[in-house]
Structures are given as structure tokens and as C-alpha cells.
Amino acid sequence: MEYLQSLQKGGFNFDNCHRNNLLIESNAVKPTVKKTGTTIVGVTFKDGVVLAADTRATSDTTVAEKNCAKIHYLAPNIYCCGAGTAADCEHVTEKMSSELELLRLNTGRVSRVMTAASRLQWNLWQYRGNIGAALIIAGVDPKGKWLAQLSPEGTTSYLPYCAMGSGSLAAIAILEAKFRDGLTQDEAVDLVQEAIEAGIFHDLGSGSNVDVCIITAEKTDYRRNYRVYNKKEWVKPTPYSFPPRNTRNFFSGYLTNALAILREHNIKLEVVPVGGERVGMEIEK
């Protein structure tokens, strides 16, 4: 019973993180995490906020996904771009969108960006940066338009414009050069598109196409593949649709064929139906 005392009682177990660090230091195993080596950008304009992201997911130096979606849904009026580890961004934002939905059902009120940002910040901080999710949360709520930048370590900054990911250096250069207060929606969309373009063409971790999401007080406009620079030629059809009676009933012919073959070799066969006196087939020579 003493061994139970030495087990960790609760909370997150960081043992695997220690192990991973030791492995990396000893050059034994190099884990390739699917990262999103990204350019994500958010800009506030007169009537709301606009988010944009590229669509390349990389696994070390290979492109794992040519047209992934980095703009995640949090609430009808709040969307979130994720950079860093793809799995972390995906799951953390999915969980947060569920939490926000429950909160909306409980309070009967529109979700607020600050709620999402504060909760995510606390969640990320608890894991000390081991959850590699760098997020840009944008939305319009009853208190106004917000753009929040979250780092994986748990820092939040509310900014007029921001960029994250490996392509953020190229994107932020365009934003610093061209941002001004009181942009119109079209100007803002052009600005973010140019910023993501800068990331796509000047950063190797970002590429493919541009996704844009425009959030205003009235509506949210999610434009998937707003600009396509690299078309993904073959796309899996979703959903799969098969016409009825598409496959041959393999087993209906099986028995006839088997009987024919056995007859050829002069083997008599007694077929007994399943559930009858004798189960199965007996071959009599």
C-alpha cells in the first residue's frame, strides 16, 4: 500500500516532458511534431475585425497538409487563428468553443472575446508553454471589437493589429507599413491579404492559400480559400456517395461457384442451413 503514497496525486504529469527534453539533448530520437509553421494575422477596422491565415501545415521540413484550415470557430461572433502545434491549436479551440457554448446556454448572453481569451490564457499558462498553441482571437461582442494575441506561455495582449507564426516577421512588416486607424472593410481585407501573401512568399513554413474571416457586429463572413495561389488538385470527396447496388453480392455467387468446382472433381456436397440439425458443410468423397 505504500507505493500508492509515492504516486502523483493529481494535476498534470510533466514526466513525459522531462523525458522528451532528455531525448532531444541526447540526440537519440528527434520527434517530428506536425506544426503549422504559419502566418496568421488579425486587423481591427472601423466596423469590426478581420482574421487571415495561410493554409500550409508542416512536419519538420515536409508539407503535411497543403490546404488546412487554421481559422477555428469559437462562437458565432468569435473566431480564432492558431499557430504552433496543429493538434494543440485544434483541440484547445474545440474545447473552448464547447465551454463558450455551455456558458451561452447557461447565461443566455452573447459570448465575449475576453471570456475566451482569459480562459485560454489560464489554460495555456497552467501547462507552462508545453501546449504549443499561439492564438489570435478576434470577435465583436456587446462591448465592442477585440483582437487578442495569446502566446503559448500564456501572455495575452489586446492589440489593433497582430501577426503570429513563423511568417509573422514578414506579415508584421506589411502591417506596420500600412496599418492606420479607421480602415474600411475592403481596405482591411486587402491589408491582411497582402500580409499573408508576404508570409507565404517570404517564409518557408507558410504557403499555399489565404483564408479570411471578417467579423462585424451584424455578421461573420468566413471566406475559405479567399485567394488561391497553389490549388490542391486532388481533394477527397466529402461526403463519399455510393450509388445503391454498387457492389456485387460476392457471396451469392460464391456457393454456386464452389459447387461447380466440386462437381468437376466429383465431390458430393451436402449443404445444411445454419440453425438446422447439422451446422456447416460436409464434404463427402
Add this chain to the structure above:
Amino acid sequence: MDTTSSYGKMAMYKNVNKFEVINQQTVYAASGEVSDFQELTRFLREVERRSLNAADGYTHNAHDYANLLARKQYQMRNKGDPFLVQSVIGGIVDGKPYLAVIDPFGTPLQKTAVLTGYARYLCPPIVQNYWDETADEEKARRVVEECFKVLFYRDAKAVDRIQIAIVTERGVTIDEPIKLKTKWDHEAFLTRANEKLHTQ
């Protein structure tokens, strides 16, 4: 070129002229270790001096100096003791503008636009989108100033004082240093929204 010589993150000397005029058709500048830059200037000036002393009617042009620097930097790199500088030579060769960058390993690259240091990460989209080879001096100056503004915003070690040197067929002009006009009064910064949200 900015006008600072820094000691790590400390901006030790903020009024430094970092352009070295080799001859009236060549200007040399470098990004990186200051002592190596000074050594290479001494080397280039010596070559120019010898060429003048020979008085044989032949002079070296910017292209020659770029190649010379490439060989010199490559030699030291092979000895395992590289010059820790990215050298930039600008000048006029055969009546046409010439610009070359030599990296610390000794690779010479002749280009129409050169970015060194943090500018390699931040400025390529600005240069690509807003400048082309047919630009006139006014446009080139504006693009350079915009690049340095962005660098001042986002490079923690940058200072907002720059100097521009122009080389034309008529000779070299190094302008007086200028202070960049940067904008810090965005609405969001003035209303201090970020601060208020964190102290609620």
C-alpha cells in the same frame, strides 16, 4: 544604414558614419562586427592607394572590390577565423548601378536590392511589393525609409537614426543623418485598452 555601433544590446555609439568611400564610384558598408569592417576598409583602401600610386591609368571599380572582398572573406573562412561581417559594395560599373553583398563565408551575390541583418526577415515583402529596378531616387529613398521605420518598430536593438548614401556617375553623396518619423499614437495605444483589460 543606421548610425549606431552597439555593444550587444547596448547602443554605445549613436552617431557613427558607417559608409566608407573607397573611390568616387565605390562605397563600402558592412553589417556585423565593427572591427572586421574597419580591417576590411583598411584592406580596400590599401588596394586603392596602390592602384593610384601605380598611376597607370587603370583603376578598380566596384565589381573588382566586391570580388576582392569575396576572396578575402573566403580565405579567412577557410582558416576557421571568418570576418563576421556581411559586406556591401555599392557603385557604378560601366555606367550602370552595381550592388553586391558578400556573406561571412565569402559568397558574393550581385543583386539589385540588398538587405542585411534583421532586414532579411522583415523587409523582403516591402521591397518586393513597393520597389522595382525602374524606380527613381525619390521612390528608392521612400522605400528605404519605410524599411527602416518597420525595423525600428520591430527590432528591439534598432535606433531611429539613419543615413543614406547615393552613388551616381557624378560621384558619391553621403547625406546628413535623418531621424525617422514613426507613429506611436494609434487609437488603441492612446486609449490604453490593453492595460485596462489586464488591470480589471
